[in-house]
Amino acid sequence: MAERPVFVFDPHRDDNRLPSDPDYATARRRWALCPPSLQELFTRAFTVGLRQPGRRVTEGEWQALFRVLEDGAIDCPHCRAENLAEARARELSCWHCRKTVPLPLRLGLRLRLGTMSATIGSTRKTM
Numbered sequence: 001m002a003e004r005p006v007f008v009f010d011p012h013r014d015d016n017r018l019p020s021d022p023d024y025a026t027a028r029r030r031w032a033l034c035p036p037s038l039q040e041l042f043t044r045a046f047t048v049g050l051r052q053p054g055r056r057v058t059e060g061e062w063q064a065l066f067r068v069l070e071d072g073a074i075d076c077p078h079c080r081a082e083n084l085a086e087a088r089a090r091e092l093s094c095w096h097c098r099k100t101v102p103l104p105l106r107l108g109l110r111l112r113l114g115t116m117s118a119t120i121g122s123t124r125k126t127m
């Protein structure tokens with residue numbers, strides 16, 4: 001275990017970037033496909049969260065983010081690949097076939113305790 005670990009996707013440090021070796025292409029491609037909110041949480045978890053206990057990502061934060069991402073999961077109408085669309089997304093290209101995926105309508109509620117949103121008429125099939 002490293003004593004001073006550096007996250008390979010740390011936006012402020014490049015001393016542990018993934019090598020350009022093709023063996024790491026999958027990791028690089030999957031990182032690029034992560035929604036920004038997921039990248040932000042991973043980045044916080046593996047940068048400041050490693051060194052500052054008060055900034056660690058809590059279990060509740062992970063659960064809340066994954067609930068939001070699950071709500072925004074959309075099956076591509078062209079190839080059926082599952083895509084993750086964030087509430088703030090204005091357009092989405094399928095990660096698999098690269099074609100445009102229509103975004104569903106979202107219902108947004110502004111409450112005293114905060115804002116919440118939900119997808120209306122999800123294009124996903126449920127079993």
Ligand SMILES: [Zn+2]
Pocket residue numbers: 076077078079080081094095096097098099
């Ligand atoms: Zn597709």
